[in-house]
Amino acid sequence: MTPSSPLPGDVVQIEKLAPDGKSVISYQGWLVTDDDPILVLARWEMPDLHLSYTTFAHGDLLLEAYYRGRPYNIFALFDGQGAPEDVDWGAILARSADARPTLQSLEAICQNINARCPLKGFYVNFTHPVRYDPIHRRLVWRDLALDIWLPPQGPPLVLDEEEYRALNLVQTEPKLAHAIERIREQILHTRLSF
Numbered sequence: 001m002t003p004s005s006p007l008p009g010d011v012v013q014i015e016k017l018a019p020d021g022k023s024v025i026s027y028q029g030w031l032v033t034d035d036d037p038i039l040v041l042a043r044w045e046m047p048d049l050h051l052s053y054t055t056f057a058h059g060d061l062l063l064e065a066y067y068r069g070r071p072y073n074i075f076a077l078f079d080g081q082g083a084p085e086d087v088d089w090g091a092i093l094a095r096s097a098d099a100r101p102t103l104q105s106l107e108a109i110c111q112n113i114n115a116r117c118p119l120k121g122f123y124v125n126f127t128h129p130v131r132y133d134p135i136h137r138r139l140v141w142r143d144l145a146l147d148i149w150l151p152p153q154g155p156p157l158v159l160d161e162e163e164y165r166a167l168n169l170v171q172t173e174p175k176l177a178h179a180i181e182r183i184r185e186q187i188l189h190t191r192l193s194f
Contacts, residue, residue: 005034011028012137013137014028016141017140021142039063040063042064044057060077061078062077070129071129073141074122126144126146126164126184127143150187
């Protein structure tokens with residue numbers, strides 16, 4: 001018997017790869033939709049990660065958007081301190097799903113989360129396009145170092161530019177490098193929303 005296609009609320013395995021293709025982290029999330037973008041809700045289960053611009057705290061929620069043909073993903077980071085540990089997010093997503101998820105249903109899910117968990121900001125990762133296997137419920141993305149942090153208020157912050165330049169994508173993958181630069185400028189000059 002072959003596995004069926006995943007439904008909203010089903011658990012999917014997410015794996016982040018380093019630029020060289022080595023595994024960095026693997027974790028689980030709940031599928032929101034596997035259209036384009038593929039949307040996953042995940043909980044930060046690791047110890048608190050204190051950064052100069054925000055904290056990824058144990059229990060925080062991430063609404064992650066993965067694009068099949070674009071060189072980036074977007075994580076909306078929500079403060080999870082207001083959400084009890086035992087919330088069954090898979091069941092919530094399964095109940096809130098409609099036959100064909102739309103941007104409006106995504107916004108409703110965001111608002112539902114935001115009512116309990118305030119938005120800390122958006123984290124944009126520049127990447128190779130995502131690889132997604134719906135039958136085995138597995139999503140893999142390869143990071144390209146460059147990131148942008150977009151707080152709810154205030155200017156965006158570009159991160160890890162030196163590491164990105166060291167990858168030398170301009171020489172090795174010029175089309176990808178050009179696409180990343182174009183999208184980076186768009187993000188820096190317009191406010192981002194899902």
